Amino acid sequence: MKSGSRLERLLWAGHFVVTAELGPPKGPDVAAVERKMSLLAGACDAVNVTDNQTAIVRLSSAATCALLHQHGIEPVMQMTCRDRNRLAMQSDIFGAVALGVRNLLCLSGDHQKFGNHPSAKNVYDLDSIQMIQMVKRLRDEGLTAGGDPVEGAVPLFIGGAANPFGDPFEMRVIRLAKKVAAGADFIQTQCVFDLPRFKEWMRRVVDLGLHEKVAILAGVMPLKSAGAGRYINANVPGITVPEAIIERLSRAGRGAKAREEGMRLCAETIQELRTIAGVRGVHIMAVEWEEAIRPIAEMAGLLPRPEPPEVAP
Amino acid sequence: MIVAERKPMVEILASIQGVSRLLVVGCETCVAVCLAGGAKEVAVLSAALRLALRERTSAVEILERSVERQCEEEFNAPLAEDIAKVEAVLSMACGVGVQTLAEQFPDAIIYPALNTQFMGRPEAPGIWAERCLGCGDCVLGRFGGICPITRCSKSLLNGPCGGSSNGRCEVDPEHLECAWQLIYDRLARLGQLERLYAIEPPKDWRSAHDGGPRRTTREDLRL
Ligand code: SF4
Ligand code: SF4
Numbered sequence: 001m002k003s004g005s006r007l008e009r010l011l012w013a014g015h016f017v018v019t020a021e022l023g024p025p026k027g028p029d030v031a032a033v034e035r036k037m038s039l040l041a042g043a044c045d046a047v048n049v050t051d052n053q054t055a056i057v058r059l060s061s062a063a064t065c066a067l068l069h070q071h072g073i074e075p076v077m078q079m080t081c082r083d084r085n086r087l088a089m090q091s092d093i094f095g096a097v098a099l100g101v102r103n104l105l106c107l108s109g110d111h112q113k114f115g116n117h118p119s120a121k122n123v124y125d126l127d128s129i130q131m132i133q134m135v136k137r138l139r140d141e142g143l144t145a146g147g148d149p150v151e152g153a154v155p156l157f158i159g160g161a162a163n164p165f166g167d168p169f170e171m172r173v174i175r176l177a178k179k180v181a182a183g184a185d186f187i188q189t190q191c192v193f194d195l196p197r198f199k200e201w202m203r204r205v206v207d208l209g210l211h212e213k214v215a216i217l218a219g220v221m222p223l224k225s226a227g228a229g230r231y232i233n234a235n236v237p238g239i240t241v242p243e244a245i246i247e248r249l250s251r252a253g254r255g256a257k258a259r260e261e262g263m264r265l266c267a268e269t270i271q272e273l274r275t276i277a278g279v280r281g282v283h284i285m286a287v288e289w290e291e292a293i294r295p296i297a298e299m300a301g302l303l304p305r306p307e308p309p310e311v312a313p
Numbered sequence: 314m315i316v317a318e319r320k321p322m323v324e325i326l327a328s329i330q331g332v333s334r335l336l337v338v339g340c341e342t343c344v345a346v347c348l349a350g351g352a353k354e355v356a357v358l359s360a361a362l363r364l365a366l367r368e369r370t371s372a373v374e375i376l377e378r379s380v381e382r383q384c385e386e387e388f389n390a391p392l393a394e395d396i397a398k399v400e401a402v403l404s405m406a407c408g409v410g411v412q413t414l415a416e417q418f419p420d421a422i423i424y425p426a427l428n429t430q431f432m433g434r435p436e437a438p439g440i441w442a443e444r445c446l447g448c449g450d451c452v453l454g455r456f457g458g459i460c461p462i463t464r465c466s467k468s469l470l471n472g473p474c475g476g477s478s479n480g481r482c483e484v485d486p487e488h489l490e491c492a493w494q495l496i497y498d499r500l501a502r503l504g505q506l507e508r509l510y511a512i513e514p515p516k517d518w519r520s521a522h523d524g525g526p527r528r529t530t531r532e533d534l535r536l
Contacts, residue, residue: 081467086515108467108474111484122467129471130515145515163475168497174509175472182512190475237478237486 001311002139002185003157005102006074007046009308011186011215016274017281018302019076019188019217020044020293022068024059033059033067036290043294045305046074046103048188048283052083055115062096069100076159077101080109085125086134086145093135097154105159105188106131129175129182132160136183158183162216163190164201166238173204180214187214188283191221193241195272202276211278218273221285222266222292225258226250263292267299314343314434315407316441317350317427319358325403326365328424333371334399335362337426338392338414339379340406347441350405350427352379358405358426374399383410386417396421449520449527455508457499462516464492470513473497 001008010017020040025032040047047068051061065075077096079089093104108128112120126134134145138154160179164172176187192198198218205211223229226249229241245265252261270282282300286292297303319325329335337355345351359375366373376395380388383406392414396402401422404411408429415423431443446463452470453460462468466484473493476483480494500506518524 108469111466111476113484124468125518126515127467127469127471129512133512134515161475166473166475167477167479167491168473168494170506171472171493171497171509177510178471178512237476237481237483 003102003155004311005046005155005157006308007076007103008157008185009311010045010306011280012311013306013309015045015281015306015308016302017046017215017217018044018297018305019046019048019281019283020290021048021050021283021285021287022064022290023050023053023288024061024064026056026058028059028063030067033064034071037068037071037073039290040293041071041073042305043297043303044284045281045308046076048076048078048105051078051080051107051109052115053078054110055082055112055117055120057116062092062099062101065096065101066099074103075101076103076105078105078107079131080107081124081126081128081131082109082112082122085123089126089131089134090138090144093138093154093156094150094152097152097156102155103157103159103186104135105161106135106184107161128160129178132158132179132182132184140183157185159186159188160184161190162187163238164192164198165190165194165240169201172201173208173210176205176210176214177208180210184214186217186280188217189219191219191239191285192269192273193221193239193245195269198273199276202278206278211280215280216278217281217283218276218279219283219285220266220269220273221287222259222289222296223249223262224289225254225262228262259292263296264299266292266296270296270300270302314346314432315409315429316347316431316433316443317344317407317429319349319354319405319427320425322361322365325358325362325424325426329362329401329403332373332399332401334374334376334401336376336378336392336395336399336402337362338383338402338404338406340381340383340404340410341379342382342384344405344407344410344427345379347435350407352377355379355405358403379405383407384413386413389414389417393418447521448516448518449524450517452513455511455513456496457503457505457508459492459496459499461492461496464490464495469493470516472509 022036049061049064061077065077068075106128135158142150162176226246229246232241252258273279337359339350339352339355355377359377382388396418403424403426405426411425432445433441433443436442477491482489482491
């Protein structure tokens with residue numbers, strides 16, 4: 001065991017895991033966090049907490065993770081390279097571990113131009129692969145990036161992101177291989193809508209044996225309406241929602257009917273992903289729609305969630 | 314070259330408010346080549362200033378000069394007499410030229426007329442683009458001659474972020490190419506794709522500005 005986190009133990013025991021996402025409020029609104037927590041409790045195995053997602057200032061990921069941990073929900077702390085240099089990263093990681101965080105997802109981060117402080121200076125001292133390497137060193141060698149001994153242990157299950165749909169396609173597998181070499185224990189992918197392309201990517205991943213070295217959790221996203229799909233196609237680089245999905249949503253009607261269809265589509269995607277060799281779980285990204293997680297998990301036959309075995313670290 | 318562009322007229326006018334004898338000094342090196350601050354631009358700006366200031370009650374006298382390289386004191390020395398005659402100097406050089414004048418003529422009031430932008434090159438007529446951040450430890454050899462520090466919006470050294478799409482950078486798809494698409498294509502062309510598998514270690518930013526203002530000493534050239 002590297003971290004003894006619930007996520008790690010479930011994967012170790014061979015379970016198909018389910019993670020979800022919680023976006024912290026735009027201020028220290030603890031009640032808002034608690035509301036979202038109640039929607040997620042028991043519906044998934046661990047909850048990613050975003051780090052100033054889309055470069056919008058929010059309650060810090062570490063503090064939100066600590067709240068989750070206090071309420072018995074396992075957090076996956078996200079950390080981006082955008083806002084912190086290597087000093088701040090390590091110090092915040094120590095802080096998060098001290099507060100009970102055991103999973104860390106290392107990300108490049110959205111550029112500040114997309115957020116609410118476009119005039120800010122960014123950092124990008126390290127990139128996400130260098131961050132993964134640094135965290136592994138903190139954990140396995142007990143040494144900081146600067147080479148000093150760490151006081152105390154840093155038991156973290158280290159994650160990275162992968163976008164099988166970004167360009168250049170060949171680079172996508174290479175980058176995954178680099179993340180694995182750097183020390184990633186698990187990978188959460190960009191939302192899968194285009195299953196054929198995802199399968200093609202997974203085939204290459206399996207050919208290289210990477211799926212045996214890292215647990216790949218496929219990302220999925222329920223869409224609330226056909227319009228949401230069209231919005232993604234027009235505005236989110238690196239994700240394409242196929243026409244067939246948009247059509248099914250628009251045929252379903254409006255409002256609650258479309259949302260219901262969106263959840264069903266998502267559950268169907270999960271069932272299909274489950275059959276792909278090398279996929280060890282799913283990461284459900286229901287942005288500002290945490291209510292959808294439980295019904296989707298239910299429809300996909302993923303409830304109740306299993307208890308992980310107690311494994312000595 | 315160093316690329317710059319002229320400040321907006323209102324800002325220039327605000328800086329020289331109340332000045333009745335002004336010297337406008339261009340530079341014939343980088344900023345002349347990028348058509349921002351050479352002799353021609355000095356003439357254009359001076360004419361525009363005269364026009365804008367013609368309603369003033371007192372006459373405004375504007376001297377126009379341009380020097381070969383404003384960042385080297387020897388080229389600026391002949392300006393001494395003119396500088397002594399005016400109340401303020403408007404420099405159309407890059408920030409280095411402006412500061413050279415300020416160091417060389419400690420009693421003169423110097424205003425910048427340009428915004429100094431980057432080290433880059435002309436990509437097409439009328440378009441200049443950034444190519445080097447002067448990190449002090451050039452890694453171009455490992456990246457097919459394309460600088461990831463400068464040309465990737467996130468200075469990523471180990472491959473593209475998730476936002477690279479159809480060769481464009483997510484930060485501004487209309488105007489920016491994804492540096493990592495360029496690097497990938499070039500390395501593929503050179504038969505060096507294996508370079509992409511190596512993990513590029515964290516950069517030592519001491520050689521860049523993060524180590525403090527930089528200076529270079531060449532002992533063999535010192536007097
Ligand atoms: S690696 Fe450094 S010196 Fe070389 S082009 Fe890039 S910024 Fe300039
Ligand atoms: S899209 Fe390409 S150039 Fe833009 S930030 Fe991502 S990797 Fe860098």
